[in-house]
Amino acid sequence: MTLVKWHRDDRLPQFSSFFEDFFNDDNFFLGNKVIKRTPSVNIVENKDNFCIELAAPGLKKEDFKIHLENNLLTIETNLEEKNEEKDERYTRREFCYYNFQRSFTLPSTIDSSKIEAKYDNGILNVNLPKKEEAKEKPARQISIN
Numbered sequence: 001m002t003l004v005k006w007h008r009d010d011r012l013p014q015f016s017s018f019f020e021d022f023f024n025d026d027n028f029f030l031g032n033k034v035i036k037r038t039p040s041v042n043i044v045e046n047k048d049n050f051c052i053e054l055a056a057p058g059l060k061k062e063d064f065k066i067h068l069e070n071n072l073l074t075i076e077t078n079l080e081e082k083n084e085e086k087d088e089r090y091t092r093r094e095f096c097y098y099n100f101q102r103s104f105t106l107p108s109t110i111d112s113s114k115i116e117a118k119y120d121n122g123i124l125n126v127n128l129p130k131k132e133e134a135k136e137k138p139a140r141q142i143s144i145n
Helices: 013-024
Strands: 027-030 033-036 041-045 049-055 064-069 072-086 091-105 116-120 123-129
Touching (some): 049 072
Antiparallel strands (some): 027 033, 041 049, 072 091
16 A cells, blocks of 8 residues: 655645635634634633633523533534525525534532533633532641640
8 A cells, every 4th residue: 555645736726725724724604703613712720610711702692502411511502594685586595504512521529519601702601619628728737746
């Protein structure tokens, strides 16, 4: 078996890079908005909790579904946009679908009964509080008997 390395055909650079750019582009056009296909995520840890910050501008809080099963936290969105114009001679219908799903395996130190989520200014914040026994304890002096 012979290995063959694929080289982009440079004779028609605009056309040859079209498919490459299309499938590798991380942007998605929803009507007149540009949305990233997979939202960027920051995970922040402090002494009391973890916080997941998911950047998803242009969406509404009703567009998200968050569920937890066996320490697997899943955030997903399924959006559908329909556009229809009617005129005497033609009908134009446009359909646009956008969905993503991000899953996070939570450590056993998370108190799953107290997880909260808030969507504000294009950022979904999911607060994951730590159990009391997992929180850092202050340093203390131990006396010698």
